[in-house]
Amino acid sequence: MAGSTAYLRRRDEIERYFDRTAFDRWATLTTDAPVSRIRATVREGRDAMRALLLSWLPTDLRGQRVLDAGCGTGITATCLAERGAEVVAVDLSPSLIELAVSRHEPPAAGSVCFHSGDMLADDLGTFDHVIAMDSLIHYDTGDVLAALSKLAPRVS
Secondary structure, eight states: OTTSHHHHHHHHHHHHIIIIISHHHHHHHTSSSOOOHHHHHHHHHHHHHHHHHHHTSOSOOTTOEEEEETOTTSHHHHHHHHTTOEEEEEESOHHHHHHHHHHOOOOSSOEEEEEESOTTOGGGOOBSEEEOTTTGGGSOHHHHHHHHHHHGGGBO
């Protein structure tokens, strides 16, 4: 269950991994910098997944609040803000959040507020939509179901 000892332990492991071990790889992967053929395939897959997720949402998100849970370097958050959304972008990794902030250029419409912390934090508020690209995959099935149960009442 989200908030359980297993969830909290795994959350802390994920934070350490993305904040330290994987930071440089994600920083490079989320740019146009040359990467190995394998990482180029990963980049293409992430771009395709982002496009698919965004295709499920309205193109006009003005007046809507969106949680980008596990926002990483902020690419999806920026895309959502460009559609006019008020985006709450949260990631466990303070380093990835710092990178996201440094790369983010305020869009003509919408806004992004970057936070380092847990995507389930109650103080993040309520939302019209939630995107959790690659964030729930790190948890076991029980914790994923508990996390979705915790988020569901906060989505209108």
